[in-house]
């Protein structure tokens with residue numbers, strides 16, 4: 546009997562290195578998402594956050610290191626098999642099909658037998674989608690389109706969902722709704738790895754925080770161990786009013 550099961554991460558990233566051609570973008574990244582945990586992944590533009598998620602999902606090959614799902618090494622598995630093993634990526638830009646209806650977008654994944662049940666669950670989480678099931682996704686607002694993307698992540702009942710800048714381009718009120726939906730999702734026990742430009746929102750919901758700088762983890766801890774200001778000033782190189790130094 547294993548005594549490590551309780552702490553085995555749902556998603557384990559170990560010494561991960563990835564490159565585009567000659568450019569190395571991730572350099573030996575270690576990151577763990579434990580069951581049911583919300584992990585925020587922060588860092589300046591170009592640090593490699595999207596690449597980390599794409600490599601975990603199998604869309605970018607790892608040139609060194611491993612990706613594990615519930616302790617199982619999936620580094621050489623296809624994106625499809627990783628999705629079946631419980632990993633879901635909600636990409637930046639939403640990845641929905643504008644000309645298909647809301648219902649069709651939500652039905653693209655998942656076993657046909659469970660479609661009705663799944664659709665009910667998604668509509669329960671995002672009631673506004675229930676009112677627009679027959680409409681082409683292109684006719685929905687940006688926030689509603691993001692709800693489709695999030696809804697699709699529920700279809701396969703994943704153990705861990707990676708969310709890349711889900712608030713991008715949305716109005717504050719809509720972002721509130723999206724984050725409420727994420728918190729509901731987290732409460733059901735789904736682990737989340739969240740890349741988010743709004744540091745305060747990310748810190749408010751995270752159990753664990755990683756800061757990535759130039760493809761390496763530059764800080765890791767809990768939100769109680771760091772302030773938003775410190776992250777902005779030391780790691781994101783954002784000049785704050787009052788003349789804070791830039792790292």
Ligand SMILES: Nc1ncnc2c1ncn2[C@@H]1O[C@H](COP(=O)(O)OP(=O)(O)OP(=O)(O)O)[C@@H](O)[C@H]1O
Pocket residue numbers: 565568570588589590591592593594595596597
């Ligand atoms: N398909 C690609 N081909 C070549 N280089 C790429 C590709 N995608 C990203 N890069 C480069 O890899 C580096 C990391 O990019 P990535 O998008 O992972 O960073 P990020 O932290 O997500 O940044 P952002 O916040 O701007 O999305 C950047 O220098 C970027 O220009």
